[in-house]
Structures are given as C-alpha cells and as structure tokens.
Amino acid sequence: MEAGRRFLGDGDPGRLLPRLGEEIAEIPAFVSIDKSPLPAGYGGGCGGGAEDFLVGQGLFYVNERRRLLLDCTSGHYQVLWGYGHRDLTAALVAAQEAGVVWDNHSNIPQAPVKRLAERLVTLGNAPGEADPLDTVLLGVCTGSVACAAALKIQLKVFARAHGTEATPVLVALRGNYHGTDMVAQGLRGLWPGLLRRCEVVVLEPNDAEALDAVFRERGSRIAGFWAEPVMMNREAVALEPGYLARAEAWCRETGALLCLDEIQTGFWLPEMFEYRRLGLRPDLVVLGKGLTAGFHPLSGLLLRRRHDVLEQYDAISTNGSAALPALVALASIEMIEGQAARIRDSGVRIQAGLRSLVSEFPGVLLAAEGRGHLAGLKFRSVAGALEFHRRLLEAGLWTRVHAYHEGHSTLLTKLGLLADAVVIDGVMDRMREVLRRGSPCRPSASQGTP
Ligand SMILES: Cc1ncc(COP(=O)(O)O)c(C=O)c1O
Incomplete structure (x- = not known):
C-alpha cells in the first residue's frame, strides 16, 4: 500500500491519466487477500479479489493487481473530493x-x-x-x-x-x-x-x-x-x-x-x-x-x-x-x-461531453442522462452497455452500469468534484476511443442496485 501511495503521489491527473489501465511495475506484487468470508452479495465466497481496491489518492486508485484506475463513480457515489483529500485530512488531524x-x-x-x-x-x-x-x-x-x-x-x-x-x-x-x-x-x-x-x-x-x-x-x-x-x-x-x-x-x-x-x-x-x-x-x-x-x-x-x-x-x-x-x-x-463556479462549469462540461458522444455515435447511444456530475449514457442495447462497461474497465475507467432490469442499458458516472477540464475531457476521449473501436461482444457481469 505504501508503494502504491508513493506511486499515486498527490493524484496529479497530468501524470496519471496517460498510464490508466497499466499494471504499475513500480509497485511490488501484492498477494491478493482472500475474501471468501464475505457474503456472496459482496463478491465473497469465491476466493481472491485481485480487482479490489488497494490504495487511492484523489480521483485515482490502484487495485490489488497493481492496475491504475480512474474512479469515475466516487467510491460508492460518496467520495466527493476523491480519496485522502489533503485539506480535509489536515482539518481532521x-x-x-x-x-x-x-x-x-x-x-x-x-x-x-x-x-x-x-x-x-x-x-x-x-x-x-x-x-x-x-x-x-x-x-x-x-x-x-x-x-x-x-x-x-x-x-x-x-x-x-x-x-x-x-x-x-x-x-x-x-x-x-x-x-x-x-x-x-x-x-x-x-x-x-x-x-x-x-x-x-x-x-x-x-x-x-x-x-x-x-x-x-x-x-x-x-x-x-x-x-x-x-x-x-x-x-x-x-x-x-x-x-x-x-x-x-x-x-x-x-x-x-x-x-x-x-x-x-x-x-x-x-x-x-x-x-x-x-x-x-x-x-x-x-x-x-x-x-x-x-x-x-x-x-x-x-x-x-x-x-x-x-x-x-x-x-x-x-x-x-x-x-x-x-x-x-x-x-x-x-x-x-x-469552488462554486468551477463545480458548476464541470457539471456543464460533463453533460456537454456526453451529449457530444451521443451525437457522434447515434447508432449505439440513445441519450445523455442525469444532471451535472450525476451522469448516465443510455445505450440502444443492454449488450452494448455491458460491453462498453467492460472495455472501459480494461482502459482503466471504473464506472457502473445499470443493465440488470428489463429495458435498462445505461452506463453511470459520478466524477468527484476534483475533476477539472483535463480529467473530464480525458474521460470523454477514452470513451470516444472505445466507442470508435466498435462492436460489442462479451458482456461483463451485471451490477446490482444501487
Ligand atoms: C437515493 C438513496 N437513498 C438512500 C440510500 C441509502 O443510504 P445508505 O447506503 O447510506 O444507507 C442510498 C444509497 O445508495 C441512495 O442512493
């Protein structure tokens, strides 16, 4: 964890965005901790959890496999300012x-x-x-x-x-x-x-x-x-x-x-x-x-x-x-x-970015959903949404997908308030790249509410 924390530094997007999805060699190999005692609903009962969270800073985290990811959902939608925010931690201490x-x-x-x-x-x-x-x-x-x-x-x-x-x-x-x-x-x-x-x-x-x-x-x-x-x-x-x-x-x-x-x-x-x-x-x-x-x-x-x-x-x-x-x-x-003005601008930028993707890929995408940072990308098909989610994960973006109820086919993001224009545009560019590469094949595991 310490090595992971050193690698993440202060979570600078300029340094970390280009390395998303990489297995980080600077961090020593980690023997994944068995999570079989956890309930099945938490992914327990079946051994290791190499995809689990090892350490995070700002909007980024490294998993137990040492892969670098951008958390596009702010934890379970609650980590407002990213992980380990310096000023909040200092106030706490x-x-x-x-x-x-x-x-x-x-x-x-x-x-x-x-x-x-x-x-x-x-x-x-x-x-x-x-x-x-x-x-x-x-x-x-x-x-x-x-x-x-x-x-x-x-x-x-x-x-x-x-x-x-x-x-x-x-x-x-x-x-x-x-x-x-x-x-x-x-x-x-x-x-x-x-x-x-x-x-x-x-x-x-x-x-x-x-x-x-x-x-x-x-x-x-x-x-x-x-x-x-x-x-x-x-x-x-x-x-x-x-x-x-x-x-x-x-x-x-x-x-x-x-x-x-x-x-x-x-x-x-x-x-x-x-x-x-x-x-x-x-x-x-x-x-x-x-x-x-x-x-x-x-x-x-x-x-x-x-x-x-x-x-x-x-x-x-x-x-x-x-x-x-x-x-x-x-x-x-x-x-x-x-930071009110910047937060408002970021919300507008996220929605504009998603709307732009919808207009660029009308054959796959149906609509941009949500308001401000609470955002969704509605796909025309369930398989399309699930496959996009899987490919984003490969590309180093942790997102969520609602595709487990009839008619649901939406990828969800809730970027933390630290996300600036560089991060938002970086996310949109990666999504664009994945959409360009095209057609869905193997769906990922569905994710339950919420
Ligand atoms: C809209 C809404 N209400 C209530 C809850 C329940 O909150 P908690 O998980 O803290 O009990 C959640 C949790 O995701 C939620 O999204």
Whole structure:
C-alpha cells in the first residue's frame, strides 16, 4: 500500500491519466487477500479479489493487481473530493489533536455536530423563507436510517390526522432506492404481503398524468410522496423541475409530506441541494453520502419543527453523533462554496461531453442522462452497455452500469468534484476511443442496485 501511495503521489491527473489501465511495475506484487468470508452479495465466497481496491489518492486508485484506475463513480457515489483529500485530512488531524472526538452520546453533541446542524438549516432554506426547514436530525449514520426516519414521520403525521386504523398510501417512483429499511424496500416492491398496512403506489418518473391521477383518486389518504431528483439507482433519470413542482403542489393540497431523497444529489452542486436550485419547498429532505465526503458516514434529515414527532430512539444510529465527520462536512461545504463556479462549469462540461458522444455515435447511444456530475449514457442495447462497461474497465475507467432490469442499458458516472477540464475531457476521449473501436461482444457481469 505504501508503494502504491508513493506511486499515486498527490493524484496529479497530468501524470496519471496517460498510464490508466497499466499494471504499475513500480509497485511490488501484492498477494491478493482472500475474501471468501464475505457474503456472496459482496463478491465473497469465491476466493481472491485481485480487482479490489488497494490504495487511492484523489480521483485515482490502484487495485490489488497493481492496475491504475480512474474512479469515475466516487467510491460508492460518496467520495466527493476523491480519496485522502489533503485539506480535509489536515482539518481532521488538527481537529482530533484539538480534542474533537469521532463519536459520543447524542444527548451531549460536541460543537461540530451543532455547528453542522446550524449550517444545514441555513443552506436548506431560501433567504427570508417564511416556513423554513428549521430542524435537522443528525444522529444517523447511514442514509437508510435517515430514510426510515422520514418514512416514520410521514406515517406518524398521517396517523395523527386520520387515526391509526386508516390505511396510509405511500407514492414513490419506479426504480427508486431509499435504503435498506423494510418499509423503504416496500417502496420498490420487496417484501410483498408483509407490509399490509401501507398501500404503495409506484409511478413512472416524469409521468405528470399518472401523478395527477393518483393524487386525484387517493387525495388525503396519501401520507407521503418520495422522489430522488436524479435517480442514480435508475439509469440516472433526472426528474423534470415541473414534475417535482407539481408533486409539491399536490402534497400541499392533500396534506401528504413531500420527501426528497438528496442522498445522491446533495453536495454535488454549488447550491448544495437540487431542491434549492430548483426552487422547491419539500417537507423532508434526506441527506447522506457526499455530506462527509466519504470519510466516516453521517446522514441527516431536514424537516420542520411541527413534524418533529419521533422520540429519540424511534430513528437513530447510536454511532451517529459523529463530531469529527461533522467537522469534515463543514470543511467540505466551505470548499464547495469556495469552488462554486468551477463545480458548476464541470457539471456543464460533463453533460456537454456526453451529449457530444451521443451525437457522434447515434447508432449505439440513445441519450445523455442525469444532471451535472450525476451522469448516465443510455445505450440502444443492454449488450452494448455491458460491453462498453467492460472495455472501459480494461482502459482503466471504473464506472457502473445499470443493465440488470428489463429495458435498462445505461452506463453511470459520478466524477468527484476534483475533476477539472483535463480529467473530464480525458474521460470523454477514452470513451470516444472505445466507442470508435466498435462492436460489442462479451458482456461483463451485471451490477446490482444501487
Ligand atoms: C437515493 C438513496 N437513498 C438512500 C440510500 C441509502 O443510504 P445508505 O447506503 O447510506 O444507507 C442510498 C444509497 O445508495 C441512495 O442512493
């Protein structure tokens, strides 16, 4: 690892981009660590993992086979500023030396947790907002717990208005992913029959007519509406601003609580949240992933005080009152603000680059998807998407592909905020080269949600 780290240096793209995909001879051979004790869903139960991550710096990493790769997906979509960012690491070390702790009891939160809560409330509202999101549940480690808290709030608020015998309706979008809590999984069709007391209605994203129909029909029986502004778990489908505004209007009219899951979108844009950029006013906003830039996870839920209906142990991670991660989050937010113009330009450049590929290869590609850094390249065929993914890996680009559900054929990227014009153009050039070389043959293994 040390040799790998020395090779990666400060992750300079100028030096590393030309060597992508190479086996790096400067790093001594590494005996791959057996991962058979891990569950099959994690690639365990079958021996070694030569493709596994050995060491990373900035946007790059070296795998156990010593191959150099560019991580085009920011880890599992959370490593906002790449691996081991120097300034964030320095802030972490300095804070630890000054007495900031990794974690403590949530009844006695240390200063960074409270400062982060203040900051999120400020960022979460337009200046002068009359009915602000003024409360933040920050004691949750993972996004799944934050999503579960939002669901519980929707159900409890509904039960207070309609009684505990009424059947609440939850409306969500096809291809949603709101974590691994059972009720949240019920929104994507898991546990059939087990969640009998909730009626789940699943709509196609951006289908305004279906949205109108369900709200007209179910009205005040709807407890909550769920949406991810960009569906990174469904081919990077971007929800249209007008569609989200319509959902918001229906929620206001019927009393349903609008929950926007910004776990993927949050902190990847200068406005911090998509809903702020789009001028929306949700009731609940779920945060996670990029919040702490891929350091120790920390998630949260923004809400209004009148919806603060849960008891402390109704939705909590006992290791979620995490002061050092909160401090990293504050430092990262400062960096986003300081580099806002460049971040915005990079998002535009990524989308323009993908659109250009689509126009150059119309026989293979169907559309550029997503918004800003959250990006997808929709292929005409599943085999084409899978093969492209495999060839990019050979060329040293780690990406993801959604091709495991009927009709899905999209390559996904979420470049870290360090990606500048050189990196973005370098990625596009490599993609162009692979597309030019042509026709798909052997598909790679599919990759499961999310
Ligand atoms: C949109 C969305 N919601 C919720 C989650 C769950 O977050 P976590 O994996 O931190 O529990 C994820 C994770 O990928 C996500 O993408």
